[in-house]
Amino acid sequence: MAFINKNTAPSEQKKRFIVQLFFASLTIWIGVQFYLFVNWLNSGGTTTFVERPPGVEAFLPISSLMNLYYFILTGHINHVHPAGLFIFIAILAISFIFGKSFCSWVCPIGFISELIGDFGEKIEKKIFKKKIVLPKILDYPLRSIKYLILAFFAYSIFSMSANALNSFLNSPYNMMVDVKLYNFFAHISLFSLTVITVIFVLSVFIRNFWCRYLCPYGALLGIFSLLSPNKIKRNSTSCINCDLCTKACPSHINVAKVSTVISDECTTCLSCVDACPVENTLDVKPVFTKTQKVDKKYIGFVILIIYFFITSIGVISNNWQNNKSKSVYLHLYKKLETIEHGTRSVSFDVTK
Ligand code: SF4
Numbered sequence: 001m002a003f004i005n006k007n008t009a010p011s012e013q014k015k016r017f018i019v020q021l022f023f024a025s026l027t028i029w030i031g032v033q034f035y036l037f038v039n040w041l042n043s044g045g046t047t048t049f050v051e052r053p054p055g056v057e058a059f060l061p062i063s064s065l066m067n068l069y070y071f072i073l074t075g076h077i078n079h080v081h082p083a084g085l086f087i088f089i090a091i092l093a094i095s096f097i098f099g100k101s102f103c104s105w106v107c108p109i110g111f112i113s114e115l116i117g118d119f120g121e122k123i124e125k126k127i128f129k130k131k132i133v134l135p136k137i138l139d140y141p142l143r144s145i146k147y148l149i150l151a152f153f154a155y156s157i158f159s160m161s162a163n164a165l166n167s168f169l170n171s172p173y174n175m176m177v178d179v180k181l182y183n184f185f186a187h188i189s190l191f192s193l194t195v196i197t198v199i200f201v202l203s204v205f206i207r208n209f210w211c212r213y214l215c216p217y218g219a220l221l222g223i224f225s226l227l228s229p230n231k232i233k234r235n236s237t238s239c240i241n242c243d244l245c246t247k248a249c250p251s252h253i254n255v256a257k258v259s260t261v262i263s264d265e266c267t268t269c270l271s272c273v274d275a276c277p278v279e280n281t282l283d284v285k286p287v288f289t290k291t292q293k294v295d296k297k298y299i300g301f302v303i304l305i306i307y308f309f310i311t312s313i314g315v316i317s318n319n320w321q322n323n324k325s326k327s328v329y330l331h332l333y334k335k336l337e338t339i340e341h342g343t344r345s346v347s348f349d350v351t352k
């Protein structure tokens with residue numbers, strides 16, 4: 001058994017931060033491109049055209065899940081938001097291989113949540129001299145909220161036939177859902193702003209409030225992650241019961257008391273592994289092996305490879321850009337504007 005100084009142990013947290021920063025920057029770039037595209041729509045097509053970035057479909061997980069289910073039922077990909085489908089598959093694949101790692105390595109909301117949590121922790125330590133952790137009696141029922149939201153969407157989607165899925169996916173609503181989402185934030189109502197502010201404030205004092213209690217996407221990935229063959233495993237023979245792993249876990253998992261972390265809340269952030277001062281005691285290992293381990297320094301790299309490999313298949317196979325022309329977008333945007341301004345009698349027609 002070899003002891004190493006915790007401070008000299010190579011930490012994956014810097015690497016994770018860089019990966020998170022990369023995806024956050026990519027999201028900002030996509031956001032700017034999409035803003036310019038909506039501006040072009042707003043001008044009625046009179047300004048310079050800016051291509052709609054397909055990456056925006058990463059924010060349409062429900063539409064993507066419907067597309068995936070449609071693909072499973074029929075073998076065909078719906079081409080209204082095809083990029084979303086590939087991004088969704090990439091995220092599921094990452095979750096299957098390395099648990100809910102999407103949340104702690106890729107998701108920009110998870111990244112913001114983490115930064116807010118770090119900031120909150122400093123305040124809590126100053127004011128209360130300790131981290132605030134909700135008691136189990138509140139934590140468990142709150143954690144079930146995201147599963148209830150997920151169950152609602154799952155029931156609605158999986159009870160649809162292929163025909164019903166196809167008509168929804170081809171509907172003007174689905175086609176313009178990204179623009180609607182943009183409008184939601186661009187012209188945010190006082191009520192929505194209040195809700196977001198409340199979630200923000202709660203996230204300062206309760207780490208990952210949105211992710212832990214409300215995010216249905218995280219709930220889906222949490223379920224998927226339970227099937228993952230790679231888990232955090234503790235070697236109880238060499239463990240010195242210092243509890244540093246438990247203290248380091250942002251998901252409040254009692255790592256020091258289990259031999260294998262089997263939890264829908266584990267995001268493979270590796271904070272516990274980095275915190276462990278004893279070599280070969282806490283590692284990511286395939287579930288069915290005792291000695292073999294996954295070298296933690298490759299985990300971020302593998303996540304990036306999976307993500308870009310699967311999304312590249314979408315690009316190479318011509319399933320990335322959607323099949324809607326500029327004139328269809330302009331036509332639907334005009335109608336969307338009319339509807340959003342209250343003339344509910346106007347109906348969309350995607351074929352025009
Ligand atoms: S158990 Fe370890 S890897 Fe999982 S969330 Fe906690 S600190 Fe991160």
Ligand code: SF4
Binds near residue numbers: 240276281
């Ligand atoms: S596994 Fe946890 S409790 Fe055991 S030595 Fe490592 S950090 Fe300490």
